[in-house]
Amino acid sequence: MLLRSLHRLAVLTVAAAATVLAGVAVAPAANALPSAGQVVDDVLTATGEPGPHRIEGQYFTSPGVPAAAEQARPSVLVGPSTPLIVGPSVCTTTAAGYDAAGNAVAVTAGHCGVAGDEVRSADDPEGTVIGTFQRSGAVDNGIILLNANAQVTSSYNAAVLSSLGGPLPGEGSQVCKTGIATGTTCGPLVLTTGSGFAMHVCSSHGDSGAPVYAGGRLVGLLSGGFAGVPSCRTPLQGPVHSPVMAVTWDAVAAEMNAAGGVGAGFRMA
Numbered sequence: 001m002l003l004r005s006l007h008r009l010a011v012l013t014v015a016a017a018a019t020v021l022a023g024v025a026v027a028p029a030a031n032a033l034p035s036a037g038q039v040v041d042d043v044l045t046a047t048g049e050p051g052p053h054r055i056e057g058q059y060f061t062s063p064g065v066p067a068a069a070e071q072a073r074p075s076v077l078v079g080p081s082t083p084l085i086v087g088p089s090v091c092t093t094t095a096a097g098y099d100a101a102g103n104a105v106a107v108t109a110g111h112c113g114v115a116g117d118e119v120r121s122a123d124d125p126e127g128t129v130i131g132t133f134q135r136s137g138a139v140d141n142g143i144i145l146l147n148a149n150a151q152v153t154s155s156y157n158a159a160v161l162s163s164l165g166g167p168l169p170g171e172g173s174q175v176c177k178t179g180i181a182t183g184t185t186c187g188p189l190v191l192t193t194g195s196g197f198a199m200h201v202c203s204s205h206g207d208s209g210a211p212v213y214a215g216g217r218l219v220g221l222l223s224g225g226f227a228g229v230p231s232c233r234t235p236l237q238g239p240v241h242s243p244v245m246a247v248t249w250d251a252v253a254a255e256m257n258a259a260g261g262v263g264a265g266f267r268m269a
Contacts, residue, residue: 055090057205060183064157065123066123066156068153069121075149076149079152079155084108084119085120085122086113092179092206092210093107093108094141094209096268098269101264103263105143105145105263106146107144108142109142110135111136112208115133130150134263139251139252140221157178164253177222182232185203187202196248203244224245226242
C-alpha cells in the first residue's frame with residue numbers, strides 16, 4: 001500500500017517543476033536575543049540526529065571527513081559523495097575518474113554550477129581549488145575538470161562503487177544515496193521515466209549530484225525533488241517528504257560521450 005501511494009505521488013508530481021537540491025552553507029548572524037527562527041532551529045537541532053549538521057537548516061547527521069581523505073593530504077581526495085563547493089553552491093560528487101583523453105574528471109549535478117566556477121572540496125580545510133566546472137549537460141549532469149591537486153577514488157565514506165550503469169533495479173527495489181546534507185539513506189525506487197527515475201529516499205539541499213547506487217553499482221545521479229512538496233530536513237517528518245528524482249548513469253554517460261570533450265569516455269578511478 002505504501003509503495004502504491006508513493007508511486008501515485010511520483011506520477012502526480014513528476015510533471016511539476018523540480019526543486020534543485022543544491023545548498024549553500026552560511027553561518028547564522030549573531031543576535032543579542034534569539035530570533036523565532038533561531039528558537040525553531042534550536043528545537044530541530046535538539047530533536048534531530050546528532051551533528052555535524054553541515055548544511056544550514058538540515059538536521060540529519062552529515063558525513064564526516066573520511067580517514068582516507070586525511071591520509072591523502074596535501075592532495076585532495078575526490079570520489080563518490082565528496083562534498084563540493086562549486087562557486088557559491090554546495091553539492092555532492094556523483095563519481096570521479098578519468099575520461100578518454102586521460103583528464104581527471106568529477107561528475108555532479110548540472111545545476112550546481114556554471115562554466116568557469118572554481119571547485120573545492122568541503123572536506124578540505126585549506127580550501128584548495130581542485131578544478132573548474134566545465135559545463136552542464138542536457139540531463140542535469142555537470143562535468144568538472146580536476147587539476148593536479150585532486151586525487152580521484154572510487155570510494156568515499158559509505159559510497160563504495162565497483163561498476164557503472166546497467167539496468168535499473170525494478171520498482172520497489174531498494175536504492176541508496178550518500179549526500180552531504182542527509183548522509184546515507186535508502187528507499188524504494190517508485191517510478192521510472194525514460195532517462196530518469198523517482199525514489200523515496202531522504203534527501204535535501206546540498207545532496208544534488210549524490211551517487212545513487214544499488215550494492216556497489218552506480219545507477220544514477222541525484223537531481224532534485226518536487227516543487228510544493230517538502231524536502232527531507234528533519235527526522236520529525238518521518239516518511240512525509242518529497243520523493244527525489246535521479247538521472248540514470250547510462251543517460252549521463254551517453255550525454256558526455258555524445259558531447260565529446262572533457263568527460264567523454266568516462267571511467268572510474
